[in-house]
Amino acid sequence: MTEFLQQLINGLSLGAIYALIALGYTMVYGVLRFINFAHSDVFMIGAFAGFYSSRALPDASVAHGLTVLCIAMIACAILGIVIERLAYRPLRARSKLTVLITAIGVSLLLENLGQFIFGAAPKRFPQIFPEKNLTLAGGMTLSSSQIIVLVVTIVCLVSLRFIVMKTKIGTAMRAVSFNPIAASLVGINTDIVISFTFGLGSALAAAGGILYSMNYQAIDPLMGILPGLKAFVAAVLGGIGNIPGAALGGLLLGVIETFVNGSRWSTYTDAIAFAVLILILLFKPAGLLGQLEVEKV
Amino acid sequence: MLEIKNLTVNYGVITALHDVSLTIPRGSIVTLIGGNGAGKTTTLRAISGLLQPAGGSIHYAAENGRAEEITSVPAHQLVRRGLAHVPEGRMVFANLTVQENLQMGAYLQRDKALIRRELDYVFGVFPRLQEREKQIAGTLSGGEQQMLAIGRALMSQPKFLMLDEPSLGIAPLLVKTIFEKIVEINRAHGITILLVEQNANLALEISHFGYVLETGRVILQGAAAALRQNPQVRSAYLGGA
Numbered sequence: 001m002t003e004f005l006q007q008l009i010n011g012l013s014l015g016a017i018y019a020l021i022a023l024g025y026t027m028v029y030g031v032l033r034f035i036n037f038a039h040s041d042v043f044m045i046g047a048f049a050g051f052y053s054s055r056a057l058p059d060a061s062v063a064h065g066l067t068v069l070c071i072a073m074i075a076c077a078i079l080g081i082v083i084e085r086l087a088y089r090p091l092r093a094r095s096k097l098t099v100l101i102t103a104i105g106v107s108l109l110l111e112n113l114g115q116f117i118f119g120a121a122p123k124r125f126p127q128i129f130p131e132k133n134l135t136l137a138g139g140m141t142l143s144s145s146q147i148i149v150l151v152v153t154i155v156c157l158v159s160l161r162f163i164v165m166k167t168k169i170g171t172a173m174r175a176v177s178f179n180p181i182a183a184s185l186v187g188i189n190t191d192i193v194i195s196f197t198f199g200l201g202s203a204l205a206a207a208g209g210i211l212y213s214m215n216y217q218a219i220d221p222l223m224g225i226l227p228g229l230k231a232f233v234a235a236v237l238g239g240i241g242n243i244p245g246a247a248l249g250g251l252l253l254g255v256i257e258t259f260v261n262g263s264r265w266s267t268y269t270d271a272i273a274f275a276v277l278i279l280i281l282l283f284k285p286a287g288l289l290g291q292l293e294v295e296k297v
Numbered sequence: 298m299l300e301i302k303n304l305t306v307n308y309g310v311i312t313a314l315h316d317v318s319l320t321i322p323r324g325s326i327v328t329l330i331g332g333n334g335a336g337k338t339t340t341l342r343a344i345s346g347l348l349q350p351a352g353g354s355i356h357y358a359a360e361n362g363r364a365e366e367i368t369s370v371p372a373h374q375l376v377r378r379g380l381a382h383v384p385e386g387r388m389v390f391a392n393l394t395v396q397e398n399l400q401m402g403a404y405l406q407r408d409k410a411l412i413r414r415e416l417d418y419v420f421g422v423f424p425r426l427q428e429r430e431k432q433i434a435g436t437l438s439g440g441e442q443q444m445l446a447i448g449r450a451l452m453s454q455p456k457f458l459m460l461d462e463p464s465l466g467i468a469p470l471l472v473k474t475i476f477e478k479i480v481e482i483n484r485a486h487g488i489t490i491l492l493v494e495q496n497a498n499l500a501l502e503i504s505h506f507g508y509v510l511e512t513g514r515v516i517l518q519g520a521a522a523a524l525r526q527n528p529q530v531r532s533a534y535l536g537g538a
């Protein structure tokens with residue numbers, strides 16, 4: 001039982017990171033109906049933004065940790081907005097495939113630029129929050145970084161839900177996502193809403209990047225590829241375009257992965273995790289919370 | 298209020314509108330009638346900035362002042378100038394509640410008190426919407442969605458309102474109500490209206506002027522009463538007799 005709870009907590013804290021990345025995929029898909037393949041590299045840039053800004057704040061404390069987190073989130077929000085403005089917006093009227101290929105190009109560009117600027121060798125991610133292990137009843141341990149992952153994720157998810165459901169810009173996001181033409185007919189500048197969406201999604205990816213690096217401690221310019229792919233799958237699993245779905249998909253994927261990893265089939269972790277996803281999608285093709293929609297022309 | 302001169306719109310190689318000229322005087326209700334594919338929706342979409350015309354000009358005068366050319370102004374900027382467009386097929390935000398749809402209608406309005414006043418006005422026109430305030434718009438009936446689409450447009454406090462087939466797919470009794478509301482909106486609030494309808498009889502009955510569009514060209518125009526007597530209109534659009 002303790003073993004099970006321990007694995008569950010480990011799984012949830014891994015899944016929380018997938019969830020944070022998955023939200024960006026799903027929100028951008030929601031407003032533009034395309035997969036931003038460069039999103040996983042924004043996650044990587046978030047980790048490096050944390051790495052470099054932590055040099056100015058060397059000792060680990062909660063205040064410093066949060067500052068590093070905020071700097072990375074803001075830097076990536078700007079990066080996400082700039083990517084959309086320069087690479088995707090000029091192609092808005094083109095076919096989805098053109099934009100998709102451009103996104104792959106942007107992704108490769110960021111990875112190569114990363115290798116050029118940061119160096120290809122992995123770097124050790126510094127400790128930005130104080131480290132302490134908490135032993136709970138029954139011998140379960142909870143590391144402080146796990147607590148931080150869970151708390152930061154919960155704060156991000158609650159704030160996101162508030163923004164999307166209660167604010168004007170969030171309502172406008174949902175309106176644009178449903179019908180951009182009708183949105184522009186009520187006076188919504190869809191370009192601003194799209195920029196905002198990219199900013200928001202990229203900030204969450206940066207938070208994911210920092211939390212991931214705190215747990216894995218090594219960062220490199222290609223670190224985004226695998227978590228990015230898994231987060232993308234998580235977004236599809238939850239129902240692409242559906243925000244609670246992305247969070248659910250991320251958490252589920254993290255938990256499945258952790259349990260498989262702890263079993264005797266651990267060599268096949270990724271294969272089994274993906275097989276489970278394929279099974280779920282066979283029975284729920286639109287994802288857990290998604291609704292099938294007729295492709296709009 | 299709106300002056301369209303020689304408007305030409307192409308979809309790729311297809312020309313949907315050829316040299317269409319329309320005049321919509323302030324305070325009037327003008328109807329555009331025509332069969333399927335005549336170019337009615339295209340005309341409205343060009344006016345509201347959703348389509349880029351290939352030629353011609355559109356001038357709009359919001360207040361009793363100088364007309365401004367709005368030919369290539371994007372849709373979202375025209376809302377601020379007092380143009381509102383209830384599109385074909387209603388296009389309510391089906392994933393939002395009735396209340397959120399109406400709030401989005403007042404997207405550019407920052408004054409909460411004014412939004413509240415406008416909301417009360419819309420609920421006065423369509424009490425049904427108030428009863429369904431918290432309901433997800435996608436679950437409204439077709440007629441209720443049409444009321445919501447009109448209500449949403451009214452929330453922006455337009456001076457010029459375009460309606461694309463408000464009677465489409467709605468029971469005759471409700472069509473009558475909606476047309477009465479259109480007259481009310483026009484009379485009581487001085488909102489100029491451009492109405493597109495297949496239901497030519499009803500539309501001409503409440504209009505001052507009418508234009509008949511056929512394959513992208515204006516083939517007839519005149520006072521609504523005169524058009525209703527016109528034998529050509531009677532046989533083609535008013536069901537003979």
Ligand SMILES: Nc1ncnc2c1ncn2[C@@H]1O[C@H](COP(=O)(O)OP(=O)(O)OP(=O)(O)O)[C@@H](O)[C@H]1O
Binds near residue numbers: 313332334337339385
């Ligand atoms: N997006 C488009 N691409 C290509 N052709 C189009 C497009 N939209 C409309 N058309 C064509 O332009 C012409 C005018 O269409 P429009 O929708 O304006 O007609 P309408 O008068 O509103 O018809 P209806 O009463 O059926 O709504 C039609 O021949 C139509 O096929």
Ligand SMILES: [Mg+2]
Binds near residue numbers: 339461
């Ligand atoms: Mg039409």
